[in-house]
Amino acid sequence: MDTRLMNSRSRGLRESTAYFHLAFMFAGLSVMAMGAYTINSSTSITVSLSLLLIGGIITVISFIGCFGAHLEHTGFLRTYSSATTIFLIIQIALVGIIYCHRSQIDYYASSLWDFFNDNDIRFLVDFEQAFHCCGYGSINDRAVPSTCALSLDVDSGCKDTLVLxxxxxxxxxxGGLVVLLALQVNIFIYIIKKRL
Structure with missing residues (x-):
């Protein structure tokens, strides 16, 4: 095969990979900006900090991937492949843990509801408004505030609403989870092949 054709294909793949990660980097910056904007507002502190954390992780990893691909910098590419490998393993482990403990999901969800009830009540209020539900198991089960069923005009708990x-x-x-994992595995395999 002609060397010029191979170089052209390699450059095109490198540039498309760099632009792909650049777009994700700007998306991560946008998520971080939303988190920073809502940090002192009436929004839950949990939501604001989660947006900052998720946006920061996306931005840093996309930055490393973008400039690693664009500059063909070995250190950036190794760091990127290590980070994506770690996140891929964490995601697969989380899916496995959730699947193995699926019979105890109700217990964990109830404990999580109690945690937010004690530490960040605004999160539960926002959650109830977003999903148009009241209380955990029913409208009389730890509703925040206790009159939310009347103010939201609902008659079901958030657990039933989420299950539905x-x-x-x-x-x-x-399908989305499978596509996301498959995309990450393909990127990981591409980087490993590129390094060998």
């Missing part, structure tokens, strides 16, 4: 929502969108959620 996940059941409705389960195929899309599983």
């Amino acid at each position: 929502l996940v059941g409705t969108w389960s195929e899309w959620l599983i």
Whole structure:
């Protein structure tokens, strides 16, 4: 095969990979900006800090991937492949843990509801408004505030609402998770092949 053709293909792949990561870097910066904007607002501190953390991780990893691909810098590419490998392993482990403990999800969700009730009540208020539900198991089960069923005009708890929502969108959620994991595995394999 002609060397010029191979160099042209390599440069095109390198540039498309760099632009792909550049777009994700700007998306990560946007998520961080939303988190910073909402940090002192009436939004839950948990939501604001989560946006800052997720946006920061996306920005840093995308920055490393973008400039590693664009400059063909070995150190950046090794760091990027290590970070994506770690996150891929964490995601697969989380899916496995959730699957193994699926019978105890109700217990963990109830404990999480109690945690937010003690530490960040604004998160529960925002959650109830977003999903149009009240209380955990029913409108009388730890509703925040206790009159939310009247103010939101609902008659079901958030657990039932989420179970119904996940059941409705389960195929899309599983498909999205499979596509995300497959994309990460393909990127990881491409980088490993490139390094060898």
